Every structure is written in C-alpha cells, then in structure tokens.
Amino acid sequence: MGKILVKRVYEPVAKSDGFRVLVDRLWPRGISKEAAKLDIWLPDLGPSTALRRWFNHDPARWEEFCRRYQAELKEKSALLTTIKEQAKIRPVTLLYSARDEQYNQAIVLQNFLIKRTH
Template sequence: MQHHIQLKRVYQDMHPEDGLRILVDRLWPRGYRREDLKVDHWWRDPAPSPALRRDFHSERISWAQFSRAYRDELHLNPERLLPLRQALEAGPITLLTAARDVEHSHLKVLAEVLSRPEADPLEAVMPQAATSTSSPTR
C-alpha cells in the first residue's frame, strides 16, 4: 500500500490534498483556540514523551539521539500508532506540529515509522528473542 503522509506546521494553510489533518504534539499551540486552527484531530499519544521532548528542546541530546530514542518509544508502545495507521488506511493524512523546523521534528521520525509495514509487536519489544534460535552462552 502506498502511504501518503505530508508534514506541516499547524499554522500553515489547509489544502484539499491534505486529507485528514492530525496535530501530533503533547501540547496545544500556545495562544490559539481550537477554532483558530484547521485540525481534524489532536492526538497526543504518538508524540514523544515529555522527558524526551524536554531533552531535545533543551539541546541535552542531539537530533540523532532524539530520533533513535523516539523510534524506540514507538516500537515499545506500538498501540500509540494504531489510530494513525487506521487513518492512513482510509486515505492521505497530514501530520501537524507547532515546531518551527518540521524536518528536525518528531514528525519526520513518525512518518518514517508509519511508512514501514507494521512489525511483529514481540519483535519490537524483544528483538533478539523473536529472531534468535540458539540458546544464550555464558
């Protein structure tokens, strides 16, 4: 299946090709009412954890470290992706964020994860146990 995912700032104009517009941020954009922004859904669960978000925004971790850690969070909690996967099956979606740099935001990682086929949940939690057939050595 061809996934059609766009990434935009929540403040950008709405276009017909956007499909379902989903804000994926833990926090609502400051200073805006819900009526002010063209958003179909606001889903917090797929967003990075508050601690990971704080570490990245305060520059305690690099973009590469953030991307790896966020990908790990998503793999350890695949249920967070379920509503997004279902929305994507129905048609195109636009993932929205209030972040200034969309290319270096969690949306980039999220879109990459959503574009891949769903992995075996056991493999996401225990990658070696799901693929290894030999017994551990001491």
C-alpha cells in the first residue's frame, strides 16, 4: 500500500498529495470547494457528531476519543475500502480542518488504516 498522509485542508495543494480526501463531517469554514481541490469528501468517515462534541479537541480526552472513534471506524468498511483502493496506486492525503495538528481525527484514521493493511 502507498503512503497515507495527513494535512490541514488550508495548506497549499501539492502534487505529492496524490488522492485528496476530506475526512471532516462538516465542511471547513472559509474554504471553497474549488480551493480545497478535493478528489472526494467522505463526511461519514468523520467522528459522529456526539463524539466530536464530546471530544471538543481536549487533549485530556484524546485516548478515549481514539478508542471510541476507532470503534466507529470498524463499522465503515465500505468507506475505508475507497481509501485503501486509492492507496494501492498513489499516495492518499487525509485532509482535516482542525487547528490542532496533533489531536485530530485524521491522525486516528491514518493510524487505523495503516494498522489494518499491514
């Protein structure tokens, strides 16, 4: 499987991004669909609204957020297959809008995908 990268949707588009996937449940503020240059938006891969609100980007809740979000991801195999199939032929970049580059759902999703394909 090719690389699975993580990047803020607000960062400049790069050729090395490969297949660009927005994994936020809500559309990011302040960016147009044209500027985002997505290949696909998979809002259902984002954490549930209840989980997202509970987490509220609180680092103290990170470990529990990871556990709960991974449990949600296990129920989304069809959407995950879309990413895995693309990763076989080119890099995939998981895009997110959160300000926090360390504690966000794209990091959890990246790790989940890597563990499930090796």
